[in-house]
Amino acid sequence: AQTVTQSQPEMSVQEAETVTLSCTYDTSESNYYLFWYKQPPSRQMILVIRQEAYKQQNATENRFSVNFQKAAKSFSLKISDSQLGDTAMYFCAFSAGGTSYGKLTFGQGTILTVHP
Amino acid sequence: DTGVSQDPRHKITKRGQNVTFRCDPISEHNRLYWYRQTLGQGPEFLTYFQNEAQLEKSRLLSDRFSAERPKGSFSTLEIQRTEQGDSAMYLCASSLSSHEQFFGPGTRLTVL
Numbered sequence: 001a002q003t004v005t006q007s008q009p010e011m012s013v014q015e016a017e018t019v020t021l022s023c024t025y026d027t028s029e030s031n032y033y034l035f036w037y038k039q040p041p042s043r044q045m046i047l048v049i050r051q052e053a054y055k056q057q058n059a060t061e062n063r064f065s066v067n068f069q070k071a072a073k074s075f076s077l078k079i080s081d082s083q084l085g086d087t088a089m090y091f092c093a094f095s096a097g098g099t100s101y102g103k104l105t106f107g108q109g110t111i112l113t114v115h116p
Numbered sequence: 117d118t119g120v121s122q123d124p125r126h127k128i129t130k131r132g133q134n135v136t137f138r139c140d141p142i143s144e145h146n147r148l149y150w151y152r153q154t155l156g157q158g159p160e161f162l163t164y165f166q167n168e169a170q171l172e173k174s175r176l177l178s179d180r181f182s183a184e185r186p187k188g189s190f191s192t193l194e195i196q197r198t199e200q201g202d203s204a205m206y207l208c209a210s211s212l213s214s215h216e217q218f219f220g221p222g223t224r225l226t227v228l
Binding site: 044046047093100106 | 119147149151157158159160172209211214216219220221222
């Protein structure tokens with residue numbers, strides 16, 4: 001079974017600054033995917049970024065990038081130039097590949113507050 | 117908007133009653149997932165369908181829970197004899213095969 005751990009219950013950052021959210025995971029799978037999801041207050045969860053484990057290159061999506069350390073089983077999210085709209089709960093998630101793809105295991109979440 | 121929709125958005129029921137939730141996925145999506153999220157926690161996987169076939173059920177899904185997806189379109193999640201521990205947000209998501217999952221707004225269940 002997979003586990004996903006987010007050790008930072010809450011984080012805060014000033015607008016325009018950079019913040020990094022941490023995530024570690026445990027799995028015996030060799031083929032898997034990692035995700036960061038954003039859940040704004042009272043709004044739907046949306047995908048921020050996805051990383052395929054077989055890719056060494058870290059994924060980036062505009063202001064969002066990840067630091068994927070496969071050997072350490074670490075998957076952190078960096079948000080650059082933080083904006084007020086980034087305020088949300090952020091979840092790290094894992095999915096095995098192959099026929100099990102899509103069944104997500106989530107971490108406990110990190111509440112991120114961006115201050116003006 | 118043709119996103120994932122869920123109905124009802126809120127449900128308050130008394131312990132022991134049965135409840136049923138509905139999820140309408142994005143129309144061309146063949147996969148549909150149900151998750152449960154308690155306050156301050158990450159969602160937990162319950163079950164998923166590929167078209168009309170239910171491919172996997174979590175051990176969290178006790179005998180009181182049943183899900184269906186007739187004709188591979190909308191899905192229903194029924195909870196029989198509700199308990200206070202069933203109080204949670206029930207999330208539905210859909211995807212086109214192994215692509216991104218799109219989540220619905222959820223149904224918040226409160227069992228009194």
